[in-house]
Amino acid sequence: MLLRPGLMVLTGAIGTTALHAHHTVQIMKSESAFCIGDEHGVTASCQAVVIPPNTSHRVVEGAASATLIHLAPEAAVAPILCPEPADAVDGWVRHGAMFSSGPIGMAAIVSGAVEPDRSAWHPAVRRSLADLPGLLADGPVRLSELARRVQLSESPLAHLFSAEVGLPFRAYVRWLRMQHAVRLFAAGRTLTEAAHGAGFADSAHLNRVCHSMFGAAPSQFGQLRLVDEFGDP
Structure with a gap:
């Protein structure tokens, strides 16, 4: 586990979970398929998902080796990861495609602009x-x-x-x-x-x-x- 302000990274085996929601943007990626489900009972088998903040979801079937990244919503990359609202499985898998088949690596997200530019904040x-x-x-x-x-x-x-x-x-x-x-x-x-x-x-x-x-x-x-x-x- 890596912990930094606004960031939590977990690697290892992932088991099943009950329906839950958190205030972070969550990226989940595995080399093998896992099964994710939404609050409507819809499930999907995939290798990568991006789940927006405050969105109910559960892990139906886990994976022996996976990486989870939790990013605070103010993180500079958060709008890029969730460009549109997605409260159901198909949207999470669509957002996750940038990791499962695209050039963006998980390490790039972690080492990138995680901390926002707060100079203009009150x-x-x-x-x-x-x-x-x-x-x-x-x-x-x-x-x-x-x-x-x-x-x-x-x-x-x-x-x-x-x-x-x-x-x-x-x-x-x-x-x-x-x-x-x-x-x-x-x-x-x-x-x-x-x-x-x-x-x-x-x-x-x-x-x-x-x-x-x-x-x-x-x-x-x-x-x-x-x-x-x-x-x-």
């Missing part, structure tokens, strides 16, 4: 993004407190945050918590330690969020090995 949003990681372990992160920190009223900050980051404030905080908990758990912390370290109320809270985002229990992340670099398999 200073309050930039300050919020800089402050948020340090606030996670303290428990609930309230928009009102962040608004006080950045010297902007709550409603304008919420609007600016959603417009520039691509996610509502609470959804973005939830994704940061999940990413941090995965990092702690993969590094050897217990489930309870990872939950508290990321600011979840308890391990049951972490378990519920993990199931909703990944369709699987957080214990699966305990088998991962953290790495600093990524290359195409």
